[in-house]
Amino acid sequence: MTASARPERTPGLLAALAEVDADQAAADRSGLKSPALDAFYDEARAQITESDDPAGTRAALAETLLRERGGACPDGVDWCTGIPANHAGHLDDHRHESVEYRMAGDYLQDPAHDGMAAFQMAAWGDGTRPTLVFQGTGLWPDLTPEQAKELKRDALAWLIGVHATTRRHAVDRQPTRTPFTETRNEQEAAAAFEVATRAMGTAMAKSGDRAAMVRAMRAFLDLCDREDQA
Template sequence: MTSISDVTASAQPTVSQPVSATDTVAAVVGRPACPDGVSFCYGDPDTHSDPREHIHHAPANHMTGTFGDELMDCSIVQWHDGRPAMEFVGNGSWGTLTLDQVDELITAETKHLATLRRQRNQLAALLGSKPLATSAEVTAEQRVIQAETAIDRAMDAKHDGLTTHPHDTKDRLRRAVEHAAARHLARVSKHTIKAARADEAFSAAVDTMTEALRTSGNVRQTVIALITALELTVGETGA
């Protein structure tokens, strides 16, 4: 953050890094629909060939990578008109799990994943490599993504059911972010909330000017416009 006290320092715009994710759900392409109309079933002809008993399968969910193929495979299954259950490959054989057992499996896998992350970081330390992000950092990143999605929806929202007012919405969102950042700054520093808000507003202004210059097709004209706008603002505020 560029504060008023360190305005002489160079300000660089912040660039968000793309978030990578691994999708472990196996895609089912070119499969026919279930002839019985079962919503989760992808209609595998091999499991629907016997007219006396159809076996309905959902697309498999498993992990595949250089570490192995189709590990910890699980999928929803239903035998003919029976109750749906979960098939799971545990010790190499297929087992059928109840809903309570699926919940138990989730708890066990969560603990297993946490342990695996610790083991991975321990190995990384031994090899001189970087550790994985903590679960708190991952959660924070997920919240940022959710906030970005909410912003997109807010910008597209209709006001009074008729028109959009993107500038008004943008101003409200900007103020909300600045106030939240100021509250955080006041919590973690000795700043008063007023001083924190001033620093956040100033930092946002510097970032905006930097972005305007970076994307300008005519930097000289943009500089003149920024100076003029600053002079007009100073005059309007009586500063």
């Protein structure tokens, strides 16, 4: 993006900025307003506006805020953001909520309100143990650790399938293409590699020790190579 170009105000971008506005308003109502927090939210808006992935950037910044603001929750719950609207009054039935991860891009009819596949940790303020909460069909069921593991497995398979299908679609739209001969396994392997490289890029970007991350990746590749030679 050139210095003179203005980011396109896509529905996904508007939705991410709206969530930042809502977070800041809730923080202000909770008595957390400060120049430093205002500056954080201003910087968050700037980064989200320039990002190619507004929803992902917003989630990462929310996690950063949660980590750096330790003590924001009135009860001292370290994973709680301390800013949901129903947390502001510090009532007996208030609800602790972690950072929420969800899909809310331009592929939705109304990204600012729809969202899908939202996932977070939550607990009521009465001392009950936190649960994993997932919204996939309009409902918010609590998940057991085993169900969360199944969700992660299915989500990865789904993501690989999305990459495989869109890649196949792109090939099919080429007017002068050679006959497509890849098997389903080959298509999914190529898609999985794309997902893996993107995941590794994210790991490198977020790691505080890039050298250690590189060593871990090389160790994994060496292990795969030894298994192939066995």
